[in-house]
Amino acid sequence: MNVLIIGGGGFIGRKVAQSLAARGNLRDEPIDKLTLADIAAPETIEAPFPVETRACDITDRASIDALIDGDTDVIFHFAAVVSAHAEADFEAGMKVNLDGTLNVLERCRALGTCPVVVFTSSLAVFGGEVPDPITDFTIPNPQTSYGMQKAIGELLLNDYSRKGYVDGRGFRLPTISVRPGKPNRAASSFMSSIIREPLNGEPAICPVDEAQEHFYLSPRRCVENLIKGAELDAEDLGMQRCMTMPGQRLSIRQMIDALTAVAGPEPAKLIKWEEQPEIAAIVRGWRFDYRFDKALALGLEADASFEENVRYYMEDDLPKAKTPA
Amino acid sequence: MNVLIIGGGGFIGRKVAQSLAARGNLRDEPIDKLTLADIAAPETIEAPFPVETRACDITDRASIDALIDGDTDVIFHFAAVVSAHAEADFEAGMKVNLDGTLNVLERCRALGTCPVVVFTSSLAVFGGEVPDPITDFTIPNPQTSYGMQKAIGELLLNDYSRKGYVDGRGFRLPTISVRPGKPNRAASSFMSSIIREPLNGEPAICPVDEAQEHFYLSPRRCVENLIKGAELDAEDLGMQRCMTMPGQRLSIRQMIDALTAVAGPEPAKLIKWEEQPEIAAIVRGWRFDYRFDKALALGLEADASFEENVRYYMEDDLPKAKTPA
Incomplete structure (x- = not known):
C-alpha cells in the first residue's frame, strides 16, 4: 500500500x-x-x-x-x-x-x-x-x-x-476549529483564535457578536473522517462521490462556554470583544444550516460537543510549554 | 451591436x-x-x-x-x-x-x-x-x-x-421536439421522428411504451427563449446565471394525440410500435420532473401544448414538397 x-x-x-x-x-x-x-x-x-x-x-x-x-x-x-x-x-x-x-x-x-x-x-x-x-x-x-x-x-x-x-x-x-498555529488573514481565523490563544495564555479578539452561528469540526475528527473516507467501499458511495463532512452548528457563545467547561473560567477572560464590521459582514454572509446525511450514513462523524474540540486541541496541539504540568 | x-x-x-x-x-x-x-x-x-x-x-x-x-x-x-x-x-x-x-x-x-x-x-x-x-x-x-x-x-x-x-x-x-431533419443516433432521436416522419408521409418507429414521459420544447420556443435570455438585464439574473429552460412534461401518447389533433388521423397510422429494450432502458433512466420557476419569472416560456410543437414544425420546417397545397 x-x-x-x-x-x-x-x-x-x-x-x-x-x-x-x-x-x-x-x-x-x-x-x-x-x-x-x-x-x-x-x-x-x-x-x-x-x-x-x-x-x-x-x-x-x-x-x-x-x-x-x-x-x-x-x-x-x-x-x-x-x-x-x-x-x-x-x-x-x-x-x-x-x-x-x-x-x-x-x-x-x-x-x-x-x-x-x-x-x-x-x-x-x-x-x-x-x-x-x-x-x-x-x-x-x-x-x-x-x-x-x-x-x-x-x-x-x-x-x-x-x-x-x-x-x-x-x-x-466544515470550518476547522481549534486550528493550531498562528492566526492568519482568513476571515474565519478568529474562529480558532478565540479558543486557541486563551488556552495558550494569550489575548484574543472576537470581532463578531456572540450569537453568530457557524459550522465546525475539530482537526482530529476531520483527519479521522478523511481516513475513513479513503477506506470506504466504492460500491457504498453510490452515484455521487462528494458530500458534506459532518460538523456542528454552534454559536460563538456555545464555543466559549465549552472552553470554560473544559479549562475553567480564566481563558475566556482573555477574549476581548471588538466588533469588526468588515469581518462581521463577511461571516454573516456564510451559511451554517448544513445537513450531511450521506456522510453520517457512511460512518463519518461530527464532534459530540465543542468541549471535544477544546480537549483535542489541548491534547494534540497545545504548545508543550503551555501544557498544564 | x-x-x-x-x-x-x-x-x-x-x-x-x-x-x-x-x-x-x-x-x-x-x-x-x-x-x-x-x-x-x-x-x-x-x-x-x-x-x-x-x-x-x-x-x-x-x-x-x-x-x-x-x-x-x-x-x-x-x-x-x-x-x-x-x-x-x-x-x-x-x-x-x-x-x-x-x-x-x-x-x-x-x-x-x-x-x-x-x-x-x-x-x-x-x-x-x-x-x-x-x-x-x-x-x-x-x-x-x-x-x-x-x-x-x-x-x-x-x-x-x-x-x-x-x-x-x-x-x-429540454429535449427539442419536433426537431427538423434526419433521425440521428441519439437515444432521443425517436422523440422527434415519431412526429416528423409521419408528417412527412414516412413511417417511424416508436421504441418505448406510450406511457413513457419526458420533457419537451419546440425549436421555435427554444430560439425565442435564447433571444429573451440574451436580452435579460444582468441585475434580474441574481446570484445564479444558469437555469432550466421551461418545457412540457408529456407522455408519448399525449404527443401522438396532439399530432392527430393538428394533422388528422392518418399520420399516427405511420407509427410502428417496436419496443427496443436498449433505447427504452436509456430513456427510463432520464428524468422528466423538472421545475423552472426562475426562467418563468424572467419571462421565458414553455409551449402551451404539444399541438403548438406540431404546428410549428409544419410552419417552420416541413419540407416544402410535403406542405399541404
Whole structure:
C-alpha cells in the first residue's frame, strides 16, 4: 500500500500523515511507503514505514507525472490556493485549483490503475440565492472563485470515478476549529483564535457578536473522517462521490462556554470583544444550516460537543510549554 | 451591436441567426453585423445586416482569439460535442466542451469588454441519486461526461460573470421536439421522428411504451427563449446565471394525440410500435420532473401544448414538397 499526500506540508496533510504513521495501515493493508509532496518538499515525519518527501508543482503536468506512478494506491489531494488568494489572483486559483486537480486526474487516467483519490472540497461551493437548509442535494452556487474551482473539482472527481479512471471520494470540510498555529488573514481565523490563544495564555479578539452561528469540526475528527473516507467501499458511495463532512452548528457563545467547561473560567477572560464590521459582514454572509446525511450514513462523524474540540486541541496541539504540568 | 454565434452551423445556431435576421435588432439596438462560426464555415443566411461566416476551432485558443474581438457585444456559445460522442471519446468531450468553453471565457476576460454570453447547458447535468422534482436548487449530478462538462460550463459562466469578465446567462435545454431533419443516433432521436416522419408521409418507429414521459420544447420556443435570455438585464439574473429552460412534461401518447389533433388521423397510422429494450432502458433512466420557476419569472416560456410543437414544425420546417397545397 503506497500512499501519497499532495499538500503534505499543510496542516491537514501533516495530521493525516501522522495518523497514518500511528496506524501503520490503510484499507486493511500495511503501508509500504508514504510520500509527502508539496510545492516545497515538506519536513518528514516519524513513521514505521519509509517516508519520502518531494517537491512538486501541481500546475505542471510533468511534475505530477513524476510524482504519481503505477504503484500509487491512495492519493490524498489537499493542495489548493485558498479562498482569499484565489479571489485576489484569479489566474493562480485557476492554475492550482482547476488545472492542478485536472493534472492529478489526467495522470491517473493515463496510468489506468484507478487509484483511490481523496479530495477536499469546501462549503464555499454553496451560497447565493439557494434556500436553507443546505443538503447533499443542494446545488453548488459558489460566490467565490475558490468555491467555483472546488465545485468543478467535485464534478471532475465524480466523472473520472464513473469512468473508472480513479476511485474518488470528496468531502466538503466544515470550518476547522481549534486550528493550531498562528492566526492568519482568513476571515474565519478568529474562529480558532478565540479558543486557541486563551488556552495558550494569550489575548484574543472576537470581532463578531456572540450569537453568530457557524459550522465546525475539530482537526482530529476531520483527519479521522478523511481516513475513513479513503477506506470506504466504492460500491457504498453510490452515484455521487462528494458530500458534506459532518460538523456542528454552534454559536460563538456555545464555543466559549465549552472552553470554560473544559479549562475553567480564566481563558475566556482573555477574549476581548471588538466588533469588526468588515469581518462581521463577511461571516454573516456564510451559511451554517448544513445537513450531511450521506456522510453520517457512511460512518463519518461530527464532534459530540465543542468541549471535544477544546480537549483535542489541548491534547494534540497545545504548545508543550503551555501544557498544564 | 455585433453578434457572434459559435456553433452557427448547427440546427439551433441557424434558427437563432434566422430569428435575428427577421428582427434586425437585439437588446434594443440594431444589429450591425452577425458572425456565424463553426468548425467548418457555415452557409450564410439572408439578413438585413452583413453576415460573416467563419471557420473556428474552439479547442484552439488562437482560433478563438481571432474570432472574438473587442467589438463583439453578444456571443451565443452553442458549440459542443454531443452526449454520445463525449461519452465514447472522453478527450474530444473535454477538449471541445471544457477547454473550448474556457477558451471563449478566457478570451473575453483578456479583452475586458464583458460581452453578453448565452450558453446552452443541458438537463444531462442532472441525475444519479438525486430525488425528484428537479428544481433550480437541485445539485447537478451528471451521469455522462457531457453532463459533467456542461455542469462545469455553468460554474465557469457564473464565476466569470460574478467577476465581471462576461455577462453570462445559461439555459438547460429540454429535449427539442419536433426537431427538423434526419433521425440521428441519439437515444432521443425517436422523440422527434415519431412526429416528423409521419408528417412527412414516412413511417417511424416508436421504441418505448406510450406511457413513457419526458420533457419537451419546440425549436421555435427554444430560439425565442435564447433571444429573451440574451436580452435579460444582468441585475434580474441574481446570484445564479444558469437555469432550466421551461418545457412540457408529456407522455408519448399525449404527443401522438396532439399530432392527430393538428394533422388528422392518418399520420399516427405511420407509427410502428417496436419496443427496443436498449433505447427504452436509456430513456427510463432520464428524468422528466423538472421545475423552472426562475426562467418563468424572467419571462421565458414553455409551449402551451404539444399541438403548438406540431404546428410549428409544419410552419417552420416541413419540407416544402410535403406542405399541404
